[in-house]
Amino acid sequence: MAKWQRTAATALAAISMVAATCALGQNAAKPGGAPIQLALIEGMSGPFANAGAAVERNLRFGVEQVNAHGGVKLADGAHPLELVVLDSKGSTEEALTQLRAAADRHIGYIMQGNSSAVAAALIGAIDKQNSREPANRELFLNYSADDPALTNAACSFWHFRFDAHAGMRMDALAEVIQRDKAVKKVYLLNQDYSFGHDVSSLARSTLATRRPDIAVVGDEFHPIGRVKDFAPYIAKIRASGADAVITGNWGNDLTLLVKAAREQGLDTRFYTFYGNSLGAPAALGDAGVKHVIAVADWHPNAGGSASDAWYAAFRARFPATQDDYPVLRMPLMIETLAAAMTRAGTADPLAVARALEGLKFDNGFHATWMRADDHQLIQPLYVMEMDKAGTPGVHFDNEGSGYGFRTVLALQPEQTVPPTTCKMKRP
Secondary structure, three states: HHHOOOHHHHHHHHHHHHHHHHHHHOOOOOOOOOOOEEEEEEEEOOHHHHHHHHHHHHHHHHHHHHHOOOOEEOOOOOOEEEEEEEEEOOOHHHHHHHHHHHHHOOOHHHOOOOOOHHHHHHHHHHHHHHOOOHHHHHHHOOOOOOOOOHHHHOOOEEEOOOOOOOOHHHHHHHHHHHHHHOOOOEEEEEEOOOOHHHHOOOOOOOHHOOOOEEEEEEEOOOOOOOOOEEEEEEEHHHOOOOOOOOOOOOHHHHHHHHHHHOOOOOOOEEOOOOOOOOOOOHHHHHOOOEEEEEEEOOOOOOOOOHHHHHHHHHHHOOOOOOOOOOOOOHHHHHHHHHHHHHHHHHOOOHHHHHHHHEEEEEEEEEEEEEEEEEEEOOOOEEEEEEOOOOOOOOOOOOOOOOOEEEEEEEEOOOOOOOOOOOOOOOO
């Protein structure tokens, strides 16, 4: 029996959840209207194909849940949702090509998230498309691109973000650092590209506000994906006397960094944005135990019977160990979109965009609302510490790795509300 099935309370909750879902799916009238197509533009091939596949699983789970409950109820009856996957190959140019293909097919809903640079290009193209062809408008649903500018200076009426942006994540991490009086010196180490520079500047400004007594003893950038040995960086961190490291690193740049710290005997904590990301816990192994802190909108050990049941339902749908990477905000985005369509009574992107503004959605354990001012989703955030599965607070591991995360700090939606400089132009 898998670990996610072992806890009696979780199993009981999961059984009732899955049974209820199946019953609703069997009893609900099948939507008979024409499918409403949702285009996923993401890197489904190339070096980040596994991340694209994980996104597809999560979005497909949301689509299936909506359809199992009768689809989207519009003025002319019930319609199913249909996921259309378009491969951007991880390229901005190819993403724009696929966007044009979606427009040619009159697909009104575009979903993307892996890369803020790609998201910005898509938003610009959609703004132009909607201005040129008001009868063929598109709405952009962003599940991961977390550049704060996308809901601030560069905000667009046609863009809705369902992930916490980098500033919101930094605020959550800073809340934990603020409470840890043992932290006196912090080293900033990030990848040398736009996101890494965002993390650095956000860390500096947030710490200056929350913990002005903390000294930033290093602020360094390294080439993305090209460093094979982080030992020289670890030596600099040690020499600086840093109590903690803040990093937006992901992938090998995160795992090699933390492993190098362990090999060099550097006993410091790493405050990360993506320590719980796809494949990271397994790659980090023992080096991450009690040393890696991460932040997310949800995680399997968030707690509560409804949360446990939702996780069990996801695992029942995707039981393979390598598929154990649920990202709640992605299926939640689909369910919120369906609620907005039902509220609007139409699948017209303009009407749905207006219905999304200010929309509150609660799946029973994760209450959210879409702020109308900037189209930023406001939702709970969790700061987590990595540890071995089976230790207190770590009932479930990640991807069968034997390592998971326990909640260090749970922030309610009203505690995560960021300021915004958005001056949105509405049609």
